[in-house]
Amino acid sequence: xxxxxxxxxxxxxxxxFGGNHVQALSNVSFTVEHGEYVAIMGESGSGKxxxxxxxxxxxxxxxxxxxLEGKPLSTIKEKEMTSFRRDNxxxxxxxxxxxxxxxxxxxxxxxxxxxxxxxxxxxRRLQPIAEKLGIxxxxxxxxxxxxxxxxxxxxxxxxxxxxxxxxxxxxxxxALDSRSSxxxxxxxxxxxxxxxxxxxxxxxxxxASHAGRVxxxxxxxxxxxxxxxxxxxxEMYQKISDTLTLLLTTGGDRNE
Amino acid sequence: xxxxxxxxxxxxxxxxxGKIYLPYILTSVGIVMxxxxxxxxxxxxxxxxxxxxxxxxxxxxxxxxxxxxxxxIFLLYTNSFVMRRRKKEFGxxxxxxxxxxxxxxxxxxxxxxxxxxxxxAGLGLGILLSKLSELxxxxxxxxxxxxxxxxxxxxxxxxxxxxxxxxLLILLNSLRQIHTSKPIxxxxxxxxxxxxxxxxWFLAFIGLIILGIAYYISCTIRxxxxxxxxxxxxxxxxxxxxxxxxxxxxxxxxxxxxxxxRYYYKTEHFVSISSMSYRMKRNGASLASICILSTMVLVMxxxxxxxxxxxxxSIHNRYPREIAMxxxxxxxxYTNAVKGVSEKIVENHNLNIDNLLYYNCLPVAGTLGGSxxxxxxxxxxxxxxxxxxxxxxxxxxxxxxxxxxENDEIIMYTNKSDYMYHExxxxxxxxxxxxxxxxxFNKDIVNDSSALSVPVVFIFVSDVEQLNKIYDFQLKQYxxxxxxxxxxxxxxxxxxxxxxxxxxxxxxYEISNLQSKDENFPSVKTDSVIYNRESFxxxxxxxxxLGILLSVVFIFAAVLIxxxxxxxxxxxxxxxxxxxxxxxxxxxxxxxxxNSQVLTVFFAPLITAGIHTGFAFPILLKLxxxxxxxxxSLLIGITAGSFAxxxxxxxxxxKITSISYYKIVSKQ
Ligand SMILES: Nc1ncnc2c1ncn2[C@@H]1O[C@H](COP(=O)(O)OP(=O)(O)OP(=O)(O)O)[C@@H](O)[C@H]1O
Ligand SMILES: [Mg+2]
Numbered sequence: 060x061x062x063x064x065x066x067x068x069x070x071x072x073x074x075x076f077g078g079n080h081v082q083a084l085s086n087v088s089f090t091v092e093h094g095e096y097v098a099i100m101g102e103s104g105s106g107k108x109x110x111x112x113x114x115x116x117x118x119x120x121x122x123x124x125x126x127l128e129g130k131p132l133s134t135i136k137e138k139e140m141t142s143f144r145r146d147n148x149x150x151x152x153x154x155x156x157x158x159x160x161x162x163x164x165x166x167x168x169x170x171x172x173x174x175x176x177x178x179x180x181x182x183r184r185l186q187p188i189a190e191k192l193g194i195x196x197x198x199x200x201x202x203x204x205x206x207x208x209x210x211x212x213x214x215x216x217x218x219x220x221x222x223x224x225x226x227x228x229x230x231x232x233x234a235l236d237s238r239s240s241x242x243x244x245x246x247x248x249x250x251x252x253x254x255x256x257x258x259x260x261x262x263x264x265x266x267a268s269h270a271g272r273v274x275x276x277x278x279x280x281x282x283x284x285x286x287x288x289x290x291x292x293x294e295m296y297q298k299i300s301d302t303l304t305l306l307l308t309t310g311g312d313r314n315e
Numbered sequence: 316x317x318x319x320x321x322x323x324x325x326x327x328x329x330x331x332x333g334k335i336y337l338p339y340i341l342t343s344v345g346i347v348m349x350x351x352x353x354x355x356x357x358x359x360x361x362x363x364x365x366x367x368x369x370x371x372x373x374x375x376x377x378x379x380x381x382x383x384x385x386x387x388i389f390l391l392y393t394n395s396f397v398m399r400r401r402k403k404e405f406g407x408x409x410x411x412x413x414x415x416x417x418x419x420x421x422x423x424x425x426x427x428x429x430x431x432x433x434x435x436a437g438l439g440l441g442i443l444l445s446k447l448s449e450l451x452x453x454x455x456x457x458x459x460x461x462x463x464x465x466x467x468x469x470x471x472x473x474x475x476x477x478x479x480x481x482x483l484l485i486l487l488n489s490l491r492q493i494h495t496s497k498p499i500x501x502x503x504x505x506x507x508x509x510x511x512x513x514x515x516w517f518l519a520f521i522g523l524i525i526l527g528i529a530y531y532i533s534c535t536i537r538x539x540x541x542x543x544x545x546x547x548x549x550x551x552x553x554x555x556x557x558x559x560x561x562x563x564x565x566x567x568x569x570x571x572x573x574x575x576x577r578y579y580y581k582t583e584h585f586v587s588i589s590s591m592s593y594r595m596k597r598n599g600a601s602l603a604s605i606c607i608l609s610t611m612v613l614v615m616x617x618x619x620x621x622x623x624x625x626x627x628x629s630i631h632n633r634y635p636r637e638i639a640m641x642x643x644x645x646x647x648x649y650t651n652a653v654k655g656v657s658e659k660i661v662e663n664h665n666l667n668i669d670n671l672l673y674y675n676c677l678p679v680a681g682t683l684g685g686s687x688x689x690x691x692x693x694x695x696x697x698x699x700x701x702x703x704x705x706x707x708x709x710x711x712x713x714x715x716x717x718x719x720x721e722n723d724e725i726i727m728y729t730n731k732s733d734y735m736y737h738e739x740x741x742x743x744x745x746x747x748x749x750x751x752x753x754x755x756f757n758k759d760i761v762n763d764s765s766a767l768s769v770p771v772v773f774i775f776v777s778d779v780e781q782l783n784k785i786y787d788f789q790l791k792q793y794x795x796x797x798x799x800x801x802x803x804x805x806x807x808x809x810x811x812x813x814x815x816x817x818x819x820x821x822x823x824y825e826i827s828n829l830q831s832k833d834e835n836f837p838s839v840k841t842d843s844v845i846y847n848r849e850s851f852x853x854x855x856x857x858x859x860x861l862g863i864l865l866s867v868v869f870i871f872a873a874v875l876i877x878x879x880x881x882x883x884x885x886x887x888x889x890x891x892x893x894x895x896x897x898x899x900x901x902x903x904x905x906x907x908x909x910n911s912q913v914l915t916v917f918f919a920p921l922i923t924a925g926i927h928t929g930f931a932f933p934i935l936l937k938l939x940x941x942x943x944x945x946x947x948s949l950l951i952g953i954t955a956g957s958f959a960x961x962x963x964x965x966x967x968x969x970k971i972t973s974i975s976y977y978k979i980v981s982k983q
């Protein structure tokens with residue numbers, strides 16, 4: 060069953076004074092099935108964050124539409140959208156977006172508070188996630204008191220705590236050392252096994268090799284995709300690096 | 316060239332932070348203007364030449380002192396908001412390789428620009444409005460003035476010197492902050508939350524004790540003179556206590572609410588409580604300042620307005636009759652002469668003596684401890700008491716009674732409510748039995764005497780012989796400083812003011828004639844309400860005027876604090892609410908949570924100001940007694956009225972500033 064359908068999405072940014080136009084996405088189409096684990100790769104500035112923002116309805120496409128569980132996002136009202144996003148989507152931001160005024164714990168609780176959950180329920184849900192992400196000792200600290208990687212893990216915990224159907228993660232391992240990124244990827248694998256859908260933007264081949272499918276974006280378009288099929292993580296790793304090399308060379312070709 | 320570069324950076328920085336800088340500059344313009352106007356009035360020649368103008372100038376020169384001190388504190392305070400926002404920028408410059416010296420030159424430029432623009436605009440506005448304020452004062456003094464336009468050089472020089480010094484100090488303070496902090500601290504100065512103060516229970520306890528003592532002083536003070544002394548002590552104690560309690564209180568409240576999981580983890584409360592505790596100290600200080608300024612405004616407006624409205628009352632208490640002669644003797648030979656002169660002159664004018672009041676008495680000062688009055692100078696001024704001795708015949712005549720007394724008996728009337736003895740002993744003279752302590756005596760006499768700032772005791776003795784004995788006794792005790800008998804003869808007239816002053820002048824002339832003919836003739840004090848009214852008006856008018864001026868300054872300050880609070884918090888919260896929206900908070904929920912923040916804290920200062928004013932009430936009442944005003948219901952009415960008007964104003968300002976908060980937060 061399809062959870063997400065991206066139809067010919069185009070995004071053009073107009074700079075503040077209307078002078079310059081930046082084409083971040085030109086024509087992106089793909090679908091994601093329930094329970095899939097998709098990684099998106101591409102050069103810096105190729106439009107990955109833009110795409111993810113549009114998927115989460117944080118931004119509107121200039122053209123095209125997103126169909127989430129059979130419902131075009133363009134038809135959902137602003138007010139319904141927020142609660143929909145809260146209940147169905149978990150978003151890990153590239154720049155964390157943690158609030159300085161809240162302790163990590165309260166930052167993680169934020170979406171649950173917004174949907175009116177009880178304090179005990181929140182505590183109960185927090186414990187296993189904090190344990191898995193290794194931030195149990197840090198819960199009472201404030202964002203300016205912890206490291207970048209610790210912030211990133213807190214941001215991941217905030218996205219996971221609502222048990223969303225779809226998780227959108229923008230470089231969730233970007234600030235992590237290999238051990239913590241391993242444990243984070245394990246968490247992602249586990250929840251994916253439990254049936255949650257994950258779309259993850261990443262620069263790391265290793266992270267991408269955990270996914271069931273990898274999409275490559277270049278110049279605002281889906282350039283290529285590879286499926287895992289029955290291959291192991293290592294084989295997947297190999298496929299991805301091959302594609303990346305290819306991507307680079309053809310990129311070089313095009314630039315000529 | 317180089318310095319122009321820094322000037323350019325300074326201008327750019329100020330422009331970019333216009334929302335913060337503009338009110339700061341406007342504040343200093345306003346304060347300079349106020350200072351110039353008040354200082355202008357104290358130097359103004361035309362005011363000096365008005366009747367009562369000199370009293371007024373004296374009161375106003377006191378006001379310039381208050382404004383000077385206040386402007387320093389307040390500008391320093393508003394500047395701290397500005398600095399808080401600028402620090403991040405400076406930190407960035409610092410990291411990108413700009414030395415602290417260069418940052419200092421930017422700061423110097425900024426201060427120069429702020430200083431010169433506020434001096435130029437402030438003095439300009441001040442000069443424009445000074446004539447208007449002169450007209451207002453003249454109106455209060457009941458005079459007309461010519462419509463010339465004058466500038467007081469001295470006032471201009473004073474303003475420039477004062478504000479030059481104020482801005483220099485502010486600059487030094489900012490330089491110190493830049494100098495002592497590390498670049499990374501500058502960069503993150505708006506990120507880190509405030510640490511709660513240590514030992515807060517102890518602090519809270521101290522705060523409560525100080526406040527309790529201040530309230531106690533206000534409630535228990537007996538006589539106006541010590542009220543005057545203790546008033547300022549109490550004011551300072553209340554200010555200190557308010558700062559402590561608001562700071563500790565807001566911290567404790569936040570912690571308590573955060574602990575209460577059910578309450579804290581609710582959409583409406585979650586955001587507001589966390590941001591409150593994030594900036595709890597600043598919050599506490601702002602709220603305390605708002606509270607103190609509000610209290611000052613309320614106290615000043617209600618007491619000075621009360622004086623101004625009650626001035627006729629006060630004149631009447633001080634001068635129960637329009638024309639009055641006090642002859643310092645009870646020898647009928649002289650008292651009848653004074654009486655005869657007055658009656659004859661009034662008759663010559665074809666008028667009748669109205670509302671006549673006359674009496675003989677002996678005023679004696681002493682110290683009263685328990686039931687024992689010492690007629691000697693003990694140096695213990697806290698027990699100083701004024702004794703008035705009348706004969707029982709005078710009492711009977713004045714009160715329409717028919718009492719008789721034995722030789723060692725008296726009837727007593729006193730405003731000291733705690734006199735509960737059955738006898739009254741004049742130390743070294745005689746112990747007198749109190750036959751009755753009455754609770755009423757002639758109101759005019761009592762009011763006149765209570766204008767004195769000490770407790771008063773009236774005793775009515777058996778006969779003239781007893782009166783003379785007391786007179787002789789105090790003569791022996793005090794010698795040259797002994798009191799004289801007093802004969803009061805006062806009346807009203809039903810005629811125009813100028814005829815009344817003419818009659819008064821004639822009486823005065825005739826009496827001095829009598830005195831020059833007979834060298835034993837006692838001295839006579841003559842009083843006319845019309846002559847005294849002017850100086851009363853100018854004094855009360857001056858006090859009221861100053862009250863209004865200072866209230867305007869303080870209200871202005873309170874409004875600015877509210878504005879700054881909302882604006883700076885708006886900027887801090889804007890990013891936060893953006894993230895909230897990303898995580899799934901709707902616009903309505905944002906609005907709701909803003910409202911929750913408001914209800915929890917914003918009205919605390921108003922309520923506390925109300926309580927402070929309520930407790931200030933007893934001491935104010937005593938202070939007003941110094942001016943001969945004892946109209947309790949007038950003061951209650953005016954205080955309640957001012958509070959109501961002020962509360963409406965407060966809510967309005969709140970609404971307006973919170974709109975600008977919402978605008979910033981929602982990035983409209
Ligand atoms: N708000 C914006 N206004 C204008 N242009 C933007 C805006 N956000 C992104 N862009 C531009 O759109 C393009 C795509 O940006 P995007 O953030 O999606 O890249 P990305 O693939 O996430 O890069 P990275 O891997 O570095 O995060 C870039 O060229 C960027 O400069
Ligand atoms: Mg990105």
